[in-house]
Amino acid sequence: MGVLVSGGGSNLQAIIDASASNRIDAEIAFVGSDNPEAYGLTRARKHGIRTFAVDYKKILQELRKGRLEDQVPEDFDWESLVAKQGLRDTASGRKELKRYFSSRAVCEAALLREMEACPFDLLALAGFMRVLTPYFIDHVNVDPTRPRIMNIHPALLPAFPGNDGYGDTFRYGCKVGGCTVHFVDYGEDTGPIIGQKAFEIEPHESLDEVRAEGLKLEWELYPECIQLFAEDRLRVVTRVSTLKDDSEFMRKVVEIAR
Numbered sequence: 587m588g589v590l591v592s593g594g595g596s597n598l599q600a601i602i603d604a605s606a607s608n609r610i611d612a613e614i615a616f617v618g619s620d621n622p623e624a625y626g627l628t629r630a631r632k633h634g635i636r637t638f639a640v641d642y643k644k645i646l647q648e649l650r651k652g653r654l655e656d657q658v659p660e661d662f663d664w665e666s667l668v669a670k671q672g673l674r675d676t677a678s679g680r681k682e683l684k685r686y687f688s689s690r691a692v693c694e695a696a697l698l699r700e701m702e703a704c705p706f707d708l709l710a711l712a713g714f715m716r717v718l719t720p721y722f723i724d725h726v727n728v729d730p731t732r733p734r735i736m737n738i739h740p741a742l743l744p745a746f747p748g749n750d751g752y753g754d755t756f757r758y759g760c761k762v763g764g765c766t767v768h769f770v771d772y773g774e775d776t777g778p779i780i781g782q783k784a785f786e787i788e789p790h791e792s793l794d795e796v797r798a799e800g801l802k803l804e805w806e807l808y809p810e811c812i813q814l815f816a817e818d819r820l821r822v823v824t825r826v827s828t829l830k831d832d833s834e835f836m837r838k839v840v841e842i843a844r
């Protein structure tokens with residue numbers, strides 16, 4: 587498997603430890619980052635794991651100065667991206683949106699080039715703070731029925747997507763917080779849910795305590811979900827449910843084979 591991180595990498599550490607102690611059947615082929623300073627890269631190097639960084643900040647800064655059109659990967663297809671992402675491609679917003687996605691594709695093409703050297707079955711996002719676009723996702727998910735990018739999110743999705751799950755849970759005054767591991771799809775934190783763990787929030791607890799409690803559960807949940815993938819037990823299926831009045835609705839669920 588490969589892992590992408592942006593920061594401290596405590597989830598990466600949990601995966602490294604689970605792999606080293608044979609609690610999961612996983613070998614980490616590489617750890618990549620959008621941030622060359624990420625401490626997660628240092629953790630990986632300590633364990634002799636190949637690392638790389640694609641400096642998003644620097645690339646995006648340079649693209650703002652130069653001609654973006656010259657850098658966009660040849661296989662970047664704007665029209666199909668608009669359709670996949672369900673974007674409203676209005677004339678006014680078009681230029682800005684196209685710029686946003688084209689510049690991300692430049693960074694993502696660099697990530698993909700780095701990853702090419704190390705084949706992998708599963709890509710785990712562990713605190714990777716960049717949104718991945720359909721350009722990247724489709725290069726990794728070559729079989730659309732078998733997603734292979736996982737993410738861990740610090741809230742009980744679909745509540746509190748975005749980058750401060752524990753903060754949002756705490757500020758809302760929730761009595762229960764939690765974390766979620768899901769497959770990545772084209773939306774932000776919207777993909778099919780693989781596993782969740784929850785904990786109670788007591789009135790006297792601080793946000794720091796809530797974060798610490800949540801992280802501890804993340805370190806258990808992520809290796810568990812990775813092991814289910816390693817055992818090839820995860821299937822994304824569409825289930826049709828019928829209500830009392832005979833109306834039907836569809837839901838996408840991850841089934842865990844026994």
Ligand code: GRF
Pocket residue numbers: 591593594595596597598712713714738739740765801804
């Ligand atoms: C975790 O809370 C994870 O859920 C979120 O970012 C944080 C990363 O922490 N996506 P770490 O870098 O693994 O310590």
